Amino acid sequence: MDEHAKVLLISVAAQLAGMHPQTLRQYDRMGLVEPGRSAGGGRRYSMRDVALLREIQRLSQEDGVNLAGVKRIIDTERLVLELRERLAEAQERLAYAEARLAQLESISAFPRTELLPSMRTSTALVVWRPRSTEG
Secondary structure, eight states: OOTTOOOEEHHHHHHHHTSOHHHHHHHHHHTSOOOEEOTTSOEEEOHHHHHHHHHHHHHHHTSOOOHHHHHHHHHHHHHHHHHHHHHHHHHHHHHHHHHHHHHHHHHOSSOGGGTSOOOOOOOOOOOOOOOOSOO
């Protein structure tokens, strides 16, 4: 079974999470968990939602975090996950672009290395004397 499939009834999800169904409804209203909806409007939960419900319970009961704090923690974790996914995607695109550039440079008559300024530093000394205006 896909852990993200929203197929569990609220009573089943509540039992698996060790909570009362009313608690799940409250968490849904607060935005702590986002169940799917059946055609008739009933809440449907996934196994991933059940794991999240257990984490909410652990944070609130064992760590003493209030529900507002739990919401901030969950929202932050979601944001971190999203940013990690975006970073991985950007790294893949960058690697592809670098490989493609190297491929194009290998067949180019004018590789870009000859077009870029040199990164070498110079130790040359230049002496400048203004011209005399008397003449």
